[in-house]
Amino acid sequence: xxxxxxxxxxxxxxxxxxxxxxxxxxxxxxxxxxxxxxxxxxxxxxxxxxxxxxxxxxxxxxxxxxxxxxxxxxxxxxxxxxxxxxxxxxxxxxxxxxxxxxxxxxxxxxxxxxxxxxxxxxxxxxxxxxxxxxxxxxxxxxxxxxxxxxxxxxxxxxxxxxxxxxxxxxxxxxxxxxxxxxxxxxxxxxxxxxxxxxxxxxxxxxxxxxxxxxxxxxxxxxxxxxxxxxxxxxxxxxxxxxxxxxxxxxxxxxxxxxxxxxxxxxxxxxxxxxxxxxxxxxxxxxxxxxxxxxxxxxxxxxxxxxxxxxxxxxxxxxxxxxxxxxxxxxxxxxxxxxxxxxxxxxxxxxxxxxxxxxxxxxxxxxxxxxxxxxxxxxxxxxxxxxxxxxxxxxxxxxxxxxxxxxxxxxxxxxxxxxxx
Numbered sequence: 001x002x003x004x005x006x007x008x009x010x011x012x013x014x015x016x017x018x019x020x021x022x023x024x025x026x027x028x029x030x031x032x033x034x035x036x037x038x039x040x041x042x043x044x045x046x047x048x049x050x051x052x053x054x055x056x057x058x059x060x061x062x063x064x065x066x067x068x069x070x071x072x073x074x075x076x077x078x079x080x081x082x083x084x085x086x087x088x089x090x091x092x093x094x095x096x097x098x099x100x101x102x103x104x105x106x107x108x109x110x111x112x113x114x115x116x117x118x119x120x121x122x123x124x125x126x127x128x129x130x131x132x133x134x135x136x137x138x139x140x141x142x143x144x145x146x147x148x149x150x151x152x153x154x155x156x157x158x159x160x161x162x163x164x165x166x167x168x169x170x171x172x173x174x175x176x177x178x179x180x181x182x183x184x185x186x187x188x189x190x191x192x193x194x195x196x197x198x199x200x201x202x203x204x205x206x207x208x209x210x211x212x213x214x215x216x217x218x219x220x221x222x223x224x225x226x227x228x229x230x231x232x233x234x235x236x237x238x239x240x241x242x243x244x245x246x247x248x249x250x251x252x253x254x255x256x257x258x259x260x261x262x263x264x265x266x267x268x269x270x271x272x273x274x275x276x277x278x279x280x281x282x283x284x285x286x287x288x289x290x291x292x293x294x295x296x297x298x299x300x301x302x303x304x305x306x307x308x309x310x311x312x313x314x315x316x317x318x319x320x321x322x323x324x325x326x327x328x329x330x331x332x333x334x335x336x337x338x339x340x341x342x343x344x345x346x347x348x349x350x351x352x353x354x355x356x357x358x359x360x361x362x363x364x365x366x367x368x369x370x371x372x373x374x375x376x377x378x379x380x381x382x383x384x385x386x387x388x389x390x391x392x393x394x395x396x397x398x399x400x401x402x403x404x405x406x407x408x409x410x411x412x413x414x415x416x417x418x419x420x
């Protein structure tokens with residue numbers, strides 16, 4: 001029996017389809033498509049945003065965002081990958097991603113295997129665009145293709161912080177501003193307030209240790225924030241891989257009474273047993289992972305229980321499927337997920353589509369939701385962020401949103417052209 005694409009899309013969404021039947025139908029459908037083109041377009045604003053477009057031979061396309069700032073060379077890397085992608089079946093996403101560049105001249109391994117030729121940021125952007133394309137070809141939302149949605153909306157958080165955490169009036173002004181915000185954020189991440197230049201903090205700025213004075217300032221600052229905002233909002237303590245083990249434990253102890261949702265990235269990026277010791281000794285959940293790539297990067301943190309919450313960035317870790325595998329591995333050890341995301345509205349929307357398909361997901365970072373062009377990049381039906389949540393698209397194929405041409409054209413980087 002012959003099936004239209006729409007009929008096929010409905011069939012693959014049915015739990016009654018057995019794997020063998022699915023493969024038979026998929027084999028028939030997949031032969032229709034080949035990748036015709038891969039393009040990029042760079043936007044500028046608070047950061048740089050590299051948008052990827054993968055087009056099939058029937059003109060259907062998928063879009064996603066690769067890493068922008070600090071994404072030096074990502075656009076060039078995607079251009080380098082293009083000859084390896086054109087002509088491939090766009091529905092064989094796992095095969096394309098896994099074998100990207102295999103057997104090519106002067107290449108040991110592939111572009112995604114962690115070798116010296118690793119193009120993870122470029123490959124991640126392409127991979128996510130392929131999922132949007134696949135959803136459109138099969139007439140299904142990406143969340144369905146990833147296994148289905150566990151939730152219909154995803155909580156997002158901002159970076160809104162008081163101007164002076166040590167000043168209670170400043171903290172009350174911060175809390176009032178937050179509670180009037182139209183996006184309705186109820187979770188906020190920011191770091192400790194370091195001493196100002198010229199101020200005696202008792203700290204040697206050349207080491208990874210906080211002085212007693214700075215630890216007491218951190219405790220007082222977060223206490224002021226909690227007193228001002230109350231217990232209906234969550235606070236996350238943001239670090240930047242800047243402390244040693246003992247200082248990380250002391251910082252966790254200092255802020256623990258304020259019940260932070262997590263302490264993020266206090267230690268150096270890569271795995272060491274210090275991460276395991278930190279988790280064992282901290283009363284505050286330890287969150288990390290934004291700079292790790294692939295299952296192999298996360299594996300030692302998972303199997304050694306060296307984190308409480310994993311925080312991948314889909315643009316770094318390998319895109320939708322690879323990061324879902326990371327989440328599945330973590331789930332076997334009882335570790336929940338959140339996501340690092342300093343990207344545009346496009347990637348925030350895509351991130352929430354992915355997060356909808358993750359069993360144990362907490363919240364997604366965003367730098368959007370502040371109004372202005374960053375909240376108008378996509379052509380959406382209805383509000384974008386409501387009461388601190390982004391809805392998970394379950395009604396339209398792919399990611400369920402496309403770019404707003406007028407907004408894009410107004411924010412193209414120098415030398416870039418609208419690809420429409």
